[in-house]
Amino acid sequence: MKEINLNFRNIRLGFECQRCGKCCFGSSRKIGIRLYFQEVSAIQRFLENTEDQKFEEFAWDYLTFAAMPELIGELEFVREFRQTLGDFFFSVGRSFDSRNYFVEYYVLKTFQNSGRCIFYNPLTRECFIHEVKPSTCRLYPYYASIDVPAGRIDFRHHSGECPGLKGKAEAELFRLGEEGLRLAKLIREHYSTLASLLGGEDEGRVRDVFVEGMRYVEASPEEARREFKRMTARKRVVSLRDYFLENGLINASASYRNSLL
Numbered sequence: 001m002k003e004i005n006l007n008f009r010n011i012r013l014g015f016e017c018q019r020c021g022k023c024c025f026g027s028s029r030k031i032g033i034r035l036y037f038q039e040v041s042a043i044q045r046f047l048e049n050t051e052d053q054k055f056e057e058f059a060w061d062y063l064t065f066a067a068m069p070e071l072i073g074e075l076e077f078v079r080e081f082r083q084t085l086g087d088f089f090f091s092v093g094r095s096f097d098s099r100n101y102f103v104e105y106y107v108l109k110t111f112q113n114s115g116r117c118i119f120y121n122p123l124t125r126e127c128f129i130h131e132v133k134p135s136t137c138r139l140y141p142y143y144a145s146i147d148v149p150a151g152r153i154d155f156r157h158h159s160g161e162c163p164g165l166k167g168k169a170e171a172e173l174f175r176l177g178e179e180g181l182r183l184a185k186l187i188r189e190h191y192s193t194l195a196s197l198l199g200g201e202d203e204g205r206v207r208d209v210f211v212e213g214m215r216y217v218e219a220s221p222e223e224a225r226r227e228f229k230r231m232t233a234r235k236r237v238v239s240l241r242d243y244f245l246e247n248g249l250i251n252a253s254a255s256y257r258n259s260l261l
Contacts, residue, residue, distance in 0.1 A: 004151055016166060038189065091105070239260060
């Protein structure tokens, strides 16, 4: 990737987490956040290696928060809860010719009534997958706009809903720079891999638009709502191929596989 310049001019405040959970639920998260295949795979490996006791504790916390104590201790609920966590994403399709639809990227699921991320523990106010949380979460409460042709990453604050935005910004700049470059590398690898898997004319199109011509901007809540409406309104006149899944780069539940048909 060509040399990238980092622009911090719009970063005026530092960040000190208040453990309020606003970044994990509410209006800004009702649509979920974008995931790339490497992140899906990392979360899946993390869940596979997590001890049963951790799932049980998360399930009991969930039931306590939801005022359903009568189910605490029911191992069948834990099994179903674990399956729900394992089915944590859905896919967004794309086609350059309105015929050959393929999975472009993934979206982390949320509870649509509250917008709460399925991995957020509302009782302890902790993230169940904190060690492997997605890049968007790692950057929050900041956004990174990546313009590869211009060789620039611009950073800015979130809308201001985060109460942890305070103090001097200087302490955050090194971390932000690392995370921004990490995100740029992640996106480039995701789309480079997709291009190679697609082959043919679509390979060149993906490389031109998403690799060499990458212009990434985190969607605003309103833009995310419009995108979600567009995705759910699409008529499935064709099947949706997931090349990452077909080539063993991610795993998927039976329900997800059925959603591609």
